Amino acid sequence: MSTLTFDTLKFANQLKTAGVPAVQAEAEAKALSEVFETNLNGLVPKEDLRHEIDSLRHKIRELELHMTIKLGSIVIAGLGVLTLIFKFL
Numbered sequence: 001m002s003t004l005t006f007d008t009l010k011f012a013n014q015l016k017t018a019g020v021p022a023v024q025a026e027a028e029a030k031a032l033s034e035v036f037e038t039n040l041n042g043l044v045p046k047e048d049l050r051h052e053i054d055s056l057r058h059k060i061r062e063l064e065l066h067m068t069i070k071l072g073s074i075v076i077a078g079l080g081v082l083t084l085i086f087k088f089l
Contacts, residue, residue, distance in 0.1 A: 008033045 008029040015025035 006033050006036050 008026075011032065012022075012025040012029040015028060016022055020028070
């Protein structure tokens with residue numbers, strides 16, 4: 001799984017440069033780092049998503065084929081029944 005890197009020192013220094021007091025800048029950097037760590041750890045990499053999507057596409061194709069065969073069988077059976085009905089009338 002890929003990880004997100006967050007440079008808390010660089011972020012805090014940017015805040016300090018913008019005029020934010022040092023203690024506040026460091027606290028904000030730490031808090032934001034914790035937010036990233038908590039909320040982004042459960043993310044799935046794109047490669048895993050692509051693999052899952054490809055797997056689902058394959059299953060859909062299999063289902064389409066299965067449904068086509070079933071529908072064809074029903075049509076053929078229906079035509080057979082109609083043929084028998086008209087033959088005996």
